[in-house]
Amino acid sequence: MNISELKSKLGLEELQGAYEDRPLAGGYSSDLLSDVMAKAEKDQALITIQAHKNTVAVATLVGLAAVIVCNARPVPQDMLDAARDEGVAVFRTGMTQFQAAGLLYAALASGA
Numbered sequence: 001m002n003i004s005e006l007k008s009k010l011g012l013e014e015l016q017g018a019y020e021d022r023p024l025a026g027g028y029s030s031d032l033l034s035d036v037m038a039k040a041e042k043d044q045a046l047i048t049i050q051a052h053k054n055t056v057a058v059a060t061l062v063g064l065a066a067v068i069v070c071n072a073r074p075v076p077q078d079m080l081d082a083a084r085d086e087g088v089a090v091f092r093t094g095m096t097q098f099q100a101a102g103l104l105y106a107a108l109a110s111g112a
Contacts, residue, residue, distance in 0.1 A: 001107055003065050003089050006045065009107045010100065012068060015075055016083040016090035024065055027104045029097050033058045040064060047100050051075045056082040056090075065089065068104075070097045 004021045007014045025043035030036050031050050040046060042063035048055060051073045059067055066089035069075055075092060083090045093100055 001111075003045075005107075006066060006068070006089070006091055006104075010068075010091075010093070010103045012091035012093050014089070015069075015092055016080045016088070018084045019066070019087045019089040022065060024108065026108060027101060028064075029101045031097075036064075037062060045104060047097050047104065049073050049097065051079060053079045053082040055079065056086055056088055059083075059088045060086045066091060068093060068100055070095055070100050 001024050002021050006012055024045055027045045027047055028040040029047040031048050036046060036058050040062045043065045045066040045068055046059055046064050047068045049070050051069045055067055056079055069092045072094040
């Protein structure tokens with residue numbers, strides 16, 4: 001599944017769409033950015049409630065493909081600007097992290 005398919009397959013709202021569309025390698029769910037730096041892997045989607053520009057900085061450092069902000073959290077413009085500058089896709093959902101991670105896992109496991 002490519003990044004661009006997240007919107008339709010998971011029912012996400014795309015907030016920042018200026019990115020290189022590429023396959024997702026998986027997902028990682030965490031709200032502790034030091035944990036994301038240590039354990040997340042390149043081309044994964046980060047599932048989190050951390051909606052600030054430091055999340056984008058960590059995503060860029062790790063090489064994450066996308067950030068999915070859960071619980072319908074507001075996303076500040078400076079986060080979206082940083083994501084656009086770095087080419088990181090940003091999505092939002094009203095789902096919990098558990099729900100979003102489950103849907104992403106199922107979509108990737110099915111090869112859809």
